[in-house]
Amino acid sequence: MTSLDISKIVDGILKGDTVSISRAISIVENDLYSDRALEILQKIHPHTGRAHIVGITGPPGVGKSSIIGSLVPILSRKGRRAAIVAIDASSPFTRGSIMGNRIRMQENLTRYGTYMRSLSTRGLSGGLSFSALGTAKILDAAGFDTVILETVGAGQSDLDIMRLAATVVVVLAPGLGDEIQAIKAGLMEIAHLFVINKSDREGSFQSIKDIQDILLTAPQGEWKIPVIGTSTITGDGLEELIQKMDDHSMVNRSGKDRNRLARNELNLIVESELMKLASREMEENDGISEIISQVADGSKDPFSGSRSIIFRITRDIHEEP
Amino acid sequence: MAVGKSQSLFRDKPVKVLLAKPGIDGHDRGMFVLARAFRDAGMDVLYAGLLPTPEEVVDTAVNEDVDVIALSLLNGAHLVVFKKVADLMRSRGIDDIAIVGGGTIPEPDRPKLEKIGVSGNFGPGTPLSVIIEHVTERAAQARKKKMGE
Numbered sequence: 001m002t003s004l005d006i007s008k009i010v011d012g013i014l015k016g017d018t019v020s021i022s023r024a025i026s027i028v029e030n031d032l033y034s035d036r037a038l039e040i041l042q043k044i045h046p047h048t049g050r051a052h053i054v055g056i057t058g059p060p061g062v063g064k065s066s067i068i069g070s071l072v073p074i075l076s077r078k079g080r081r082a083a084i085v086a087i088d089a090s091s092p093f094t095r096g097s098i099m100g101n102r103i104r105m106q107e108n109l110t111r112y113g114t115y116m117r118s119l120s121t122r123g124l125s126g127g128l129s130f131s132a133l134g135t136a137k138i139l140d141a142a143g144f145d146t147v148i149l150e151t152v153g154a155g156q157s158d159l160d161i162m163r164l165a166a167t168v169v170v171v172l173a174p175g176l177g178d179e180i181q182a183i184k185a186g187l188m189e190i191a192h193l194f195v196i197n198k199s200d201r202e203g204s205f206q207s208i209k210d211i212q213d214i215l216l217t218a219p220q221g222e223w224k225i226p227v228i229g230t231s232t233i234t235g236d237g238l239e240e241l242i243q244k245m246d247d248h249s250m251v252n253r254s255g256k257d258r259n260r261l262a263r264n265e266l267n268l269i270v271e272s273e274l275m276k277l278a279s280r281e282m283e284e285n286d287g288i289s290e291i292i293s294q295v296a297d298g299s300k301d302p303f304s305g306s307r308s309i310i311f312r313i314t315r316d317i318h319e320e321p
Numbered sequence: 322m323a324v325g326k327s328q329s330l331f332r333d334k335p336v337k338v339l340l341a342k343p344g345i346d347g348h349d350r351g352m353f354v355l356a357r358a359f360r361d362a363g364m365d366v367l368y369a370g371l372l373p374t375p376e377e378v379v380d381t382a383v384n385e386d387v388d389v390i391a392l393s394l395l396n397g398a399h400l401v402v403f404k405k406v407a408d409l410m411r412s413r414g415i416d417d418i419a420i421v422g423g424g425t426i427p428e429p430d431r432p433k434l435e436k437i438g439v440s441g442n443f444g445p446g447t448p449l450s451v452i453i454e455h456v457t458e459r460a461a462q463a464r465k466k467k468m469g470e
Binding site for chain 2: 103107
């Protein structure tokens with residue numbers, strides 16, 4: 001064993017020590033140390049399950065980071081301990097990233113002592129969900145009562161947030177589209193709350209009404225999906241947003257919902273781990289290059305080619321459980 | 322899990338670097354050039370924005386657990402401000418995040434900065450590849466220390 005003391009880090013997390021929290025997240029982010037990550041996540045598990053995990057998603061530029069930055073002082077005034085996790089896109093070519101979310105909130109973060117961490121997608125579809133979930137668990141165990149997860153500017157199909165968060169807030173802005181956009185499948189279906197940000201701008205009332213109208217056409221359960229207009233310039237709607245997030249967390253406490261969340265978590269981890277194995281196999285295994293050249297010269301079709309690759313991956317798992 | 326052959330220190334988690342200009346200095350064009358170059362070199366890049374305090378820079382570095390803090394100043398305050406950042410890190414007991422510097426730094430100041438742990442101290446005209454190489458080297462030292470190797 002190396003000099004990195006896992007039980008010391010775990011103790012630090014439970015005491016809410018920033019350096020230990022930061023280090024633990026780095027370990028969870030880094031596959032090179034997956035055994036240590038698992039050890040940490042196992043040890044903190046009994047201390048998790050209390051935090052309300054809120055996902056904030058929506059198209060790029062609608063103001064997700066700015067909203068979160070503006071929620072920080074309000075939550076702090078209410079005596080709440082909030083932590084923020086923001087996800088940034090990596091380059092699909094170099095895997096590098098510019099983590100720009102923090103810049104919208106840094107001043108409030110330091111002033112109110114709020115913990116915030118940026119994660120990058122690293123070009124791996126699966127890797128991110130695993131580290132985001134692990135990070136949320138660490139912050140949960142550290143005693144934060146609200147963990148806000150901000151996604152990369154989501155398109156109509158980036159829906160993993162639905163599995164990570166108990167409450168999903170979809171943020172939109174005026175002028176993004178008409179009623180047809182609003183009834184499309186995908187992003188618009190996963191919201192527990194809708195926020196129309198930049199409500200100081202022209203057309204915001206119309207956007208709020210468009211979404212409300214569409215919601216009326218769908219059968220609603222016990223939870224009525226609210227549509228809230230917010231502005232980070234005037235501060236309008238932010239108190240209401242926090243109120244509705246809290247209301248939804250109450251709905252979440254029911255047993256049926258816990259089952260749904262557990263299933264989502266398992267689903268997400270299994271998928272993440274398999275995706276990581278697959279990308280690794282594709283990148284590093286010599287046997288794959290043979291299959292690639294067979295597919296390239298047309299002697300093998302890509303469907304049976306991928307079957308062979310999947311066979312190799314599962315064989316590796318059996319070899320080293 | 323099967324271990325691949327090209328296993329390297331940064332394969333699963335790239336170098337994470339925080340770019341910052343603490344102090345009163347708004348010349349951030351160079352920071353954008355560096356941010357872009359670091360990104361293209363495969364790093365995770367954070368930029369602290371305009372006019373952060375040394376406290377904000379250290380808070381960010383600790384929260385984000387970066388490998389390297391890259392400080393730049395063109396206003397001549399480097400001896401005071403870089404030192405302040407280094408002192409804050411030391412007072413928080415953190416010795417596994419490297420600090421590198423750059424900007425308009427007169428030759429006689431370079432050893433003084435080295436002495437407080439700020440390395441590099443690149444002036445105008447330094448090729449980006451030299452800076453990237455230095456940051457990667459310092460990041461490797463920091464990462465090994467962090468992960469107890």
